[in-house]
Amino acid sequence: MYPLSLVELGDQFDLVKSLERGQLPESYFSNTDEEYKEYLKAYVYTYIEKEIQQEQWVKKLEPFHKFLQIAAQMNTKIINKSKIAKQVGVESSTIENYFEILEDTFLGFRLPGFETSIRKQVRLANKFYFVDTGLVRAIEKTLTVPMIEHTSYYGVMFESFIVNEIRRHIEYHRLEWTLSYLCTKENHEIDLVIQTPQRKMILIEIKSSAAISEDDIKSLIHLGHDLDKKYKSKSHKLLISQDKQSRIIQGVTCYYYKEALSLVLQELVL
Numbered sequence: 001m002y003p004l005s006l007v008e009l010g011d012q013f014d015l016v017k018s019l020e021r022g023q024l025p026e027s028y029f030s031n032t033d034e035e036y037k038e039y040l041k042a043y044v045y046t047y048i049e050k051e052i053q054q055e056q057w058v059k060k061l062e063p064f065h066k067f068l069q070i071a072a073q074m075n076t077k078i079i080n081k082s083k084i085a086k087q088v089g090v091e092s093s094t095i096e097n098y099f100e101i102l103e104d105t106f107l108g109f110r111l112p113g114f115e116t117s118i119r120k121q122v123r124l125a126n127k128f129y130f131v132d133t134g135l136v137r138a139i140e141k142t143l144t145v146p147m148i149e150h151t152s153y154y155g156v157m158f159e160s161f162i163v164n165e166i167r168r169h170i171e172y173h174r175l176e177w178t179l180s181y182l183c184t185k186e187n188h189e190i191d192l193v194i195q196t197p198q199r200k201m202i203l204i205e206i207k208s209s210a211a212i213s214e215d216d217i218k219s220l221i222h223l224g225h226d227l228d229k230k231y232k233s234k235s236h237k238l239l240i241s242q243d244k245q246s247r248i249i250q251g252v253t254c255y256y257y258k259e260a261l262s263l264v265l266q267e268l269v270l
Helices: 006-012 015-021 033-054 061-073 081-088 092-104 133-139 152-172 214-231 257-265
Strands: 108-111 127-130 178-183 189-195 201-206 236-241 247-249 252-256
Touching: 006 257, 015 133, 015 152, 033 061, 033 133, 061 081, 061 092, 061 127, 061 133, 081 092, 092 108, 092 127, 108 178, 127 133, 127 152, 133 152, 152 178, 152 189, 152 201, 152 257, 189 214, 201 214, 214 236, 214 252, 236 257, 252 257
Parallel strands: 201 236, 236 252
Antiparallel strands: 108 127, 178 189, 189 201, 247 252
8 A cells, every 4th residue: 555645635635634644545534543543553563563574574573673663763864874783783784684675665765865976876875764654653653743833853754745745756657857865074955856867957955844034045055056066057946845935035946845846746847
């Protein structure tokens, strides 16, 4: 069973509900809060007990169970396999295998660090995203945590939602777009870099704020200028947020998330 997209949900889409419950049909359309929570808990239990244990994806279940909870806490963040290995009590190679299992069972995916050279790209640490926010909350046991705007927790879930919406569209339409993220040693970051076969590039920063400011576009301006200069091209710089006032600030196009997703998915900004 796969999560529904914003387009598929149509008029039934509700952002807070999507972030809170995720977009698996059985969870999203549950009649009560208790119902969706029980469904997600059962989903995770079935995944671990049946898919992982019975199919013998791993030899020892306890380390994988511990890894799964840490991976959920690392959702949208840069992976440090050595650090996770120490927390779980296994080798780094085992952690790599665990992440491969999550990808092979379609529970999540890795987002590589941006670099035009493939040789260099494989040396950069990946980010990891689970395919559904409800599953993240079930795995890390935060289903009872309320989804409150202006909190870092809400921001993480909002970023996860946006990245998943774009990735689902790419997979569904079999587009030859590549996704990555960019982070410098000084921790200046661009959440998402989209490249097309025509060498067009869109740089996306994701903010859950309902009132953006110039501080929110600093990384886009700084890193975007450097990328444009290095590759002698003009990238499209896009800030996606919950601010309903669309505008251009210092060359950065700022869109309300629904409008932004519609334009990106229709390739109107590429």
